[in-house]
Amino acid sequence: MSKKKEAREKFKKIMPMKPRERMQIPRHLPLEQKPECRIENFAEVSNGFNVELAAEEALRCLECNDPVCMQGCPVNVDIRSFIGMVYQKDYQGAINKIRESNYLPAICGRVCPQESLCESVCLVGKKNEPLAIGKLERFVADYELKNGGFTPPQKAEAKGQSVAVVGSGPGGLTVSAELARMGYDVTIFEALHEAGGVLKFGIPEFRLPKHIVDAEIDRVKALGVKIETNVIIGRTLTIDELFDEMGFEAVYLGTGAGSPRFLNIPGENLSDVYSASELLTRVNLMKAYKFPEYDTPLKLGRRVAVIGGGDVAMDAVRTSKRFHPEKTILLYRRSREEMPARAEEVHHAEEEGIEFHYLTNPVRIHGNEDGSVRAIECQKMELGEPDEQGRRRPVPVKDSNFMMEVDTVIVAIGQSPNPIIQQTTPGLETSKWGTIIVDEHGATSRKGVFAGGDISRGGATVIQAVADGKLASRSIDSYLASVREERSTKA
Amino acid sequence: MYVIQSRSLLAPGIAEFVVEAPLIAKKRKPGNFVIVRPTKTGERIPLTIVTSDAGQGTITLIVQAIGKTTRMMHQMGEGDAFEDVVGPLGEPTPVANYGRVVCIGGGVGTAVIYPMAKGLKDAGNEVISIIGAQKSDMVILEKEMGAVSDELLITTDDGSRGMKGFVTQALAGVMERGDQIHGIYATGPLPMMKAVADQTRASGTRTLVSLNPIMMDGTGMCGACRVTVGDSLKFACVDGPEFDAHAINFDELITRNRAYMKQESEALKSLESDQSCKAVRAL
Numbered sequence: 218m219s220k221k222k223e224a225r226e227k228f229k230k231i232m233p234m235k236p237r238e239r240m241q242i243p244r245h246l247p248l249e250q251k252p253e254c255r256i257e258n259f260a261e262v263s264n265g266f267n268v269e270l271a272a273e274e275a276l277r278c279l280e281c282n283d284p285v286c287m288q289g290c291p292v293n294v295d296i297r298s299f300i301g302m303v304y305q306k307d308y309q310g311a312i313n314k315i316r317e318s319n320y321l322p323a324i325c326g327r328v329c330p331q332e333s334l335c336e337s338v339c340l341v342g343k344k345n346e347p348l349a350i351g352k353l354e355r356f357v358a359d360y361e362l363k364n365g366g367f368t369p370p371q372k373a374e375a376k377g378q379s380v381a382v383v384g385s386g387p388g389g390l391t392v393s394a395e396l397a398r399m400g401y402d403v404t405i406f407e408a409l410h411e412a413g414g415v416l417k418f419g420i421p422e423f424r425l426p427k428h429i430v431d432a433e434i435d436r437v438k439a440l441g442v443k444i445e446t447n448v449i450i451g452r453t454l455t456i457d458e459l460f461d462e463m464g465f466e467a468v469y470l471g472t473g474a475g476s477p478r479f480l481n482i483p484g485e486n487l488s489d490v491y492s493a494s495e496l497l498t499r500v501n502l503m504k505a506y507k508f509p510e511y512d513t514p515l516k517l518g519r520r521v522a523v524i525g526g527g528d529v530a531m532d533a534v535r536t537s538k539r540f541h542p543e544k545t546i547l548l549y550r551r552s553r554e555e556m557p558a559r560a561e562e563v564h565h566a567e568e569e570g571i572e573f574h575y576l577t578n579p580v581r582i583h584g585n586e587d588g589s590v591r592a593i594e595c596q597k598m599e600l601g602e603p604d605e606q607g608r609r610r611p612v613p614v615k616d617s618n619f620m621m622e623v624d625t626v627i628v629a630i631g632q633s634p635n636p637i638i639q640q641t642t643p644g645l646e647t648s649k650w651g652t653i654i655v656d657e658h659g660a661t662s663r664k665g666v667f668a669g670g671d672i673s674r675g676g677a678t679v680i681q682a683v684a685d686g687k688l689a690s691r692s693i694d695s696y697l698a699s700v701r702e703e704r705s706t707k708a
Numbered sequence: 709m710y711v712i713q714s715r716s717l718l719a720p721g722i723a724e725f726v727v728e729a730p731l732i733a734k735k736r737k738p739g740n741f742v743i744v745r746p747t748k749t750g751e752r753i754p755l756t757i758v759t760s761d762a763g764q765g766t767i768t769l770i771v772q773a774i775g776k777t778t779r780m781m782h783q784m785g786e787g788d789a790f791e792d793v794v795g796p797l798g799e800p801t802p803v804a805n806y807g808r809v810v811c812i813g814g815g816v817g818t819a820v821i822y823p824m825a826k827g828l829k830d831a832g833n834e835v836i837s838i839i840g841a842q843k844s845d846m847v848i849l850e851k852e853m854g855a856v857s858d859e860l861l862i863t864t865d866d867g868s869r870g871m872k873g874f875v876t877q878a879l880a881g882v883m884e885r886g887d888q889i890h891g892i893y894a895t896g897p898l899p900m901m902k903a904v905a906d907q908t909r910a911s912g913t914r915t916l917v918s919l920n921p922i923m924m925d926g927t928g929m930c931g932a933c934r935v936t937v938g939d940s941l942k943f944a945c946v947d948g949p950e951f952d953a954h955a956i957n958f959d960e961l962i963t964r965n966r967a968y969m970k971q972e973s974e975a976l977k978s979l980e981s982d983q984s985c986k987a988v989r990a991l
């Protein structure tokens with residue numbers, strides 16, 4: 218009998234319930250901080266599963282012969298196997314299983330949009346609520362962090378070649394971990410003073426605690442990956458220097474899409490108008506919520522309006538709420554159904570008392586004499602014909618302008634790629650949106666240079682960046698193998 | 709860690725730091741700046757690289773103590789280290805041989821104009837420099853500016869050194885001579901740069917200023933440093949910090965730079981109430 222089959226037979230023996238019975242068990246929900254408590258702090262909203270809840274939730278899995286959940290996962294985590302291990306209380310086995318496909322489980326277990334990926338196709342979901350796959354992933358990752366069972370996975374023999382990775386977001390971390398396991402010498406260069414990318418400066422502490430991100434970065438470092446902070450590639454060092462002077466043989470670009478977009482409406486440069494990136498970076502990376510213990514200030518008024526409808530807007534509005542304005546308002550130009558933010562986060566925001574104004578489009582920000590914000594002028598919208606992506610297009614309602622008194626405006630309508638590398642690297646092809654063009658292997662137009670994540674996709678997700686990192690690690694490996702071959706035939 | 713090799717006081721409240729930062733020293737060009745986070749709990753602030761020594765691996769910064777962060781930096785000295793220094797940032801000053809140029813530095817803005825003036829001189833230009841300060845003991849980099857200028861004019865508000873008055877008055881004098889001027893470069897407080905822009909608008913003389921908006925990351929990620937230049941929105945950290953003075957919306961920038969006044973004075977108060985800060989108050 219194959220090992221896999223053996224395990225499944227064993228599982229069947231200890232499993233007390235028939236699939237049909239298991240289908241009936243309702244989905245388990247971890248405890249959450251109550252809304253009235255959590256708006257007073259930056260601590261994590263969800264407590265996660267404990268051992269009992271995790272076991273009961275794992276019991277719901279049907280161990281399908283054809284585990285569709287795996288196909289729903291962009292990096293094909295062996296979900297069925299890891300959930301089986303949770304049920305059998307082999308938590309370390311479960312986390313090791315996940316880490317074979319995804320090196321950032323504590324992070325992805327928290328921020329992946331599971332409801333539209335693995336959980337959306339889970340068979341249990343046909344009749345009942347799908348398995349809480351994300352919460353289980355988070356549980357085993359946290360279990361390991363708490364109980365210290367981590368040993369770095371086996372590494373292949375050293376290949377004697379080094380790779381430079383630019384950017385320490387989820388994509389850069391993943392490609393580094395994969396390449397280190399293959400035996401390459403990897404150095405990450407990060408522009409900011411801390412590693413982690415959006416996970417550190419964008420996503421708030423109450424959704425993704427920074428010590429969790431650090432713990433997962435430490436696991437990448439445990440594979441021998443070096444991280445150099447305060448180095449901006451394109452300014453401190455160029456791509457050419459990485460190759461010619463520093464001896465790197467391949468480069469991965471995971472520089473993200475960090476440049477905030479603005480609405481281009483009058484009044485947008487008044488002094489109390491922020492981009493969401495500025496607000497979130499001040500709070501997350503610079504710890505403005507601990508001002509004046511930390512020196513970076515933040516100034517929010519009594520009525521804060523956030524413009525947008527994605528995860529970034531949700532994070533900005535909920536972060537603002539934690540500074541206790543009288544009113545925290547979200548303005549979105551379509552309706553709730555079209556809003557791209559994760560359902561769970563919209564729900565959390567509603568619970569926290571955020572005022573949602575749908576079909577509302579800002580057209581002008583009005584200021585006081587001293588240049589501060591006084592009000593925002595909006596226009597009512599209605600939904601018209603669907604656009605190319607099938608989303609119904611918002612159309613202004615004639616003569617529907619109205620004023621809303623606010624004193625802080627936060628713009629959260631999306632980010633564009635960082636331009637520094639594109640501007641300073643000759644021969645690197647970019648699209649008209651400024652993203653770096655890659656082929657199906659993650660290779661750019663420059664020999665030995667690969668890219669992925671938000672810099673090639675525009676704004677995407679953590680798990681997409683992870684998937685791109687994995688793809689690129691395989692491409693870099695075969696590229697470097699050909700370099701080795703060439704060298705040995707020459708010698 | 710970025711070790712401070714030496715620190716000296718140039719004028720009351722203005723200190724010069726020579727800091728170890730080999731990668732930045734190697735790359736830096738006139739007009740570049742760095743972002744410094746002096747301590748682990750500190751904020752990130754932009755400072756112009758006044759000069760650098762690639763051989764020694766050092767850069768020189770000149771810092772005026774005005775708020776909490778810069779005052780805290782003044783308390784640091786030889787052997788101490790800044791937590792983070794990142795750069796070189798910003799687009800370098802475009803330098804070519806234009807002919808005759810005027811370089812104007814107001815207050816600590818002289819630290820910013822010096823590398824630009826030197827770059828322009830090295831490129832073969834005739835450099836006329838004007839440096840302004842409140843009073844004689846606030847004049848900085850006089851020797852250095854003299855060495856890279858064909859003519860150096862000094863103004864003080866109270867007339868205790870050089871001409872009495874503002875840099876704009878000295879500039880008016882230079883312009884009245886009727887010699888053709890191929891470019892004017894000005895750095896200093898925003899109202900000063902605005903005044904220079906107003907003064908040279910009519911003649912259409914190419915005027916560049918180095919802006920000092922509030923910055924945080926310095927990599928184009930936060931948008932705090934945005935300024936309106938002509939019809940477009942620019943991020944001073946990646947598109948600048950130098951822009952065509954005639955196209956800048958100065959009034960907007962002046963109000964944006966006041967955004968954190970209240971919080972900053974709160975931070976300063978908490979610093980001053982701290983026992984360990986006697987040294988700062990003595991400044």
Ligand SMILES: Cc1cc2nc3c(=O)[nH]c(=O)nc-3n(C[C@H](O)[C@H](O)[C@H](O)COP(=O)(O)OP(=O)(O)OC[C@H]3O[C@@H](n4cnc5c(N)ncnc54)[C@H](O)[C@@H]3O)c2cc1C
Pocket residue numbers: 328329330383384385386387388389406407408409412413414415416419420448449450451471472473474475497528529532559635637638669670671672676677678679680682
């Ligand atoms: C507020 C917010 C909330 C989000 N919420 C979610 C969510 O809940 N779920 C989800 O899946 N996705 C979410 N996303 C999207 C997700 O974070 C991104 O898709 C993902 O982080 C992209 O990863 P990346 O590796 O491509 O780059 P990033 O995480 O953007 O990291 C890029 C890194 O590169 C560095 N860098 C840039 N230029 C240079 C340079 N020239 N030299 C050196 N370093 C450089 C940057 O400083 C940064 O650290 C959110 C995004 C934001 C902004």
Ligand SMILES: Cc1cc2nc3c(=O)[nH]c(=O)nc-3n(C[C@H](O)[C@H](O)[C@H](O)COP(=O)(O)OP(=O)(O)OC[C@H]3O[C@@H](n4cnc5c(N)ncnc54)[C@H](O)[C@@H]3O)c2cc1C
Pocket residue numbers: 741752753754755756757770771772773774775776777778779816819820919920921922923924949965966968969972973
């Ligand atoms: C490109 C550039 C180059 C600069 N070069 C020099 C230099 O060579 N020497 C020098 O002494 N100063 C320079 N400055 C100004 C310097 O950054 C500010 O004086 C410093 O940030 C003030 O910090 P603080 O905490 O001590 O004062 P605060 O009390 O925080 O602020 C006082 C005033 O400084 C300005 N300011 C505050 N925070 C920032 C910030 N993060 N970025 C920019 N301005 C801010 C605001 O106008 C504010 O009202 C430069 C600024 C820029 C943008």
Ligand code: SF4
Pocket residue numbers: 277278279280281284285286287296297300338339340341348350
């Ligand atoms: S699809 Fe759902 S029930 Fe089937 S194996 Fe995956 S998680 Fe379990």
Ligand code: FES
Pocket residue numbers: 922923924925926927928929930931932933934943944945946
């Ligand atoms: S300082 Fe953040 S974009 Fe310029």
